[in-house]
Amino acid sequence: MYVGRSIYMKVFYHNLLGGVFANKTEAKNINTKYKYSILTEINDDFRDYDNKFTFALLNPELNLYNIWQQTNNPLNESEKSDNNIHYRVEGYNNITILADRNETQCEWGGLTLSSTDNLIDGCPGGSTWFFTIGYVGTTWNGYPKIPSNNQGVDIVSLWVKVINDKYQVMQTCNVKFCNLINFKYLLFILIRIFPIIS
Numbered sequence: 001m002y003v004g005r006s007i008y009m010k011v012f013y014h015n016l017l018g019g020v021f022a023n024k025t026e027a028k029n030i031n032t033k034y035k036y037s038i039l040t041e042i043n044d045d046f047r048d049y050d051n052k053f054t055f056a057l058l059n060p061e062l063n064l065y066n067i068w069q070q071t072n073n074p075l076n077e078s079e080k081s082d083n084n085i086h087y088r089v090e091g092y093n094n095i096t097i098l099a100d101r102n103e104t105q106c107e108w109g110g111l112t113l114s115s116t117d118n119l120i121d122g123c124p125g126g127s128t129w130f131f132t133i134g135y136v137g138t139t140w141n142g143y144p145k146i147p148s149n150n151q152g153v154d155i156v157s158l159w160v161k162v163i164n165d166k167y168q169v170m171q172t173c174n175v176k177f178c179n180l181i182n183f184k185y186l187l188f189i190l191i192r193i194f195p196i197i198s
Helices: 024-028 165-172 175-179 183-193
Strands: 006-015 029-031 035-038 053-059 064-070 093-097 118-121 133-135 155-161
Touching (some): 006 133, 024 035
Antiparallel strands (some): 053 064, 053 155
16 A cells, blocks of 8 residues: 555454454464454564654544554553553654544554453553454444444554565565566556555
């Protein structure tokens, strides 16, 4: 996916057509049609020049997305407390925030490990678990939905900005196919195919 001139790689996708995750371990690494996660593969190669990761969280049903930076992979961001003393994760920096829930039990502040019915959420210090990544619960407010900005959704995805464009694109395509064509033309094709969020 392209955002402006930057390439973002999908590291998580959840569609409830495939049900919820069996457990938090499954939510870290799985490759199926409706449940996809390579969260464990987010490493220092994705850090920007300021030593931060840049993430994009998409909720297509709501036409909302958040783009922000934080210092840690959410899997390495200390588990939040639920004392309703809100904070932002280490190194948090807004870029584009359209889903900005701000209430007593949850204020958007980047992604952190969660002790609730999900692997990760975006309510650091909050007692709820909106902006859910890796939902293992059965229902939310009585419905089989993924807790999002202010309502339940069926689909959520998380993307990380790619710093070394050529290396990461080559890793995500079939090496045999990529070796047959000139890389500059492949990059042009990718630019034309992927949607641009502005």
